[in-house]
Amino acid sequence: MNSHDVTVLGYLVILAAGIVLQLLATRTRAPIPSLGKVFSWAMGTRARRIGVLVAWAWVGLHFFAR
Amino acid sequence: MTGKAGSGGPCPPPSQDQSATKQPPAGGAAPAIGEPPAGGSPGSGDADIGDGAATVTAVRAGSGHVVTALAGLREPIVLILLLIAFFTWISGKPLDGLLMLVVGMSLAWDTGRRRRQGGAPEGRLAGDSASGFGAANQDEARGVGQATRLDAPEAAARWRRRLVVLAWLAGGALYAALVGSFSRYSWPATVPVAVLGAAVVVAGWRGPRHSRPAPAKLPATGLALWGVVLVAGCLWELSSLFQQPTMTTDSYAHPTISTLTDPVLGTWAGRSIFLAAWLGLGWFLVDR
Numbered sequence: 302m303n304s305h306d307v308t309v310l311g312y313l314v315i316l317a318a319g320i321v322l323q324l325l326a327t328r329t330r331a332p333i334p335s336l337g338k339v340f341s342w343a344m345g346t347r348a349r350r351i352g353v354l355v356a357w358a359w360v361g362l363h364f365f366a367r
Numbered sequence: 368m369t370g371k372a373g374s375g376g377p378c379p380p381p382s383q384d385q386s387a388t389k390q391p392p393a394g395g396a397a398p399a400i401g402e403p404p405a406g407g408s409p410g411s412g413d414a415d416i417g418d419g420a421a422t423v424t425a426v427r428a429g430s431g432h433v434v435t436a437l438a439g440l441r442e443p444i445v446l447i448l449l450l451i452a453f454f455t456w457i458s459g460k461p462l463d464g465l466l467m468l469v470v471g472m473s474l475a476w477d478t479g480r481r482r483r484q485g486g487a488p489e490g491r492l493a494g495d496s497a498s499g500f501g502a503a504n505q506d507e508a509r510g511v512g513q514a515t516r517l518d519a520p521e522a523a524a525r526w527r528r529r530l531v532v533l534a535w536l537a538g539g540a541l542y543a544a545l546v547g548s549f550s551r552y553s554w555p556a557t558v559p560v561a562v563l564g565a566a567v568v569v570a571g572w573r574g575p576r577h578s579r580p581a582p583a584k585l586p587a588t589g590l591a592l593w594g595v596v597l598v599a600g601c602l603w604e605l606s607s608l609f610q611q612p613t614m615t616t617d618s619y620a621h622p623t624i625s626t627l628t629d630p631v632l633g634t635w636a637g638r639s640i641f642l643a644a645w646l647g648l649g650w651f652l653v654d655r
Contacts, residue, residue, distance in 0.1 A: 303469040306621040308607055312624065315600045322592055333589035335654075342585050344575060348478055352444040354571040355470045357652055358564025359451065361645050362463045364625065364632060365546070366557040 438482050439475030448474065458608060459615035462561065470568060539646045547639030550634060565647060576653055 302310075319336075326335040334342070344350045439445055448471030458465030542559070549556040608614070610621035617626045631637040 311603045318596050332586035334585045338488050341655045348442050348444045354568050361560045365560045366462050367552045
């Protein structure tokens, strides 16, 4: 396994961790909020709301803009 | 930015600053009369006093704005935005960095202003829903109210809602197909993405789209777990970025997410699907 594979594996592990958390939140009674609830909470104040929205805008700019 | 605000920019100065700027003529200018102007001629005394008062006022207003912005730096989101702006800038994406810098500094100033005004809550304020996303909510509420008064059948309202959703979906699909047809990093791709991103951020600044009751307090442990996943993702991406030969040269051994998605985003279909997903995520966020 070379460093490219390790790097990709790292991304996949993090993605899998997110999926596991979402499943635990929606399928069990574990005290874990779903991603939707986390975003609802995050949009509750101006600072957090702007942070989330600008992160979304940044993704679009990062992949498409000059 | 603070300089612009201090020189009569679009942002109104906070009330504390206004009181500070009004002080010099009453109290601040008085000592200046007693002190002879250095090198000033006796005949030009009034003009010098006026200039001095104006300078003192400008300096106080300017320092007030700086203090306001610095107070806003205590907001963690502001620091995160400024850090992202820095790393984006050095990785060769000045437009992204500029957006983050402008938003970060604006948020710092806004947060500092609110704190200096007595810690006004910045959450789902009544005033927040008077415009921005809230305007749509008010229209919705007005529409619902009228429907109730007119006793219109609920099915008609549901149909209208479906038509609106369909129109949004069609518009989104057209946007994704059209913008996806342009090559990445070209101006035709840059402008629509930048305009939409900026419009959503500006609308979000004014308030949430729905004035829902404040969500129940989330379990701290669960919230922390999501935070760990998010931070781990950011750090992993950052470590790949730092292990590239240079900030602007991709590395096969340590690919960033951008590098990994390059083959997909090299095609029209890939770009359009990615843009559609981006729009969907944006709608999901705006609808929170």
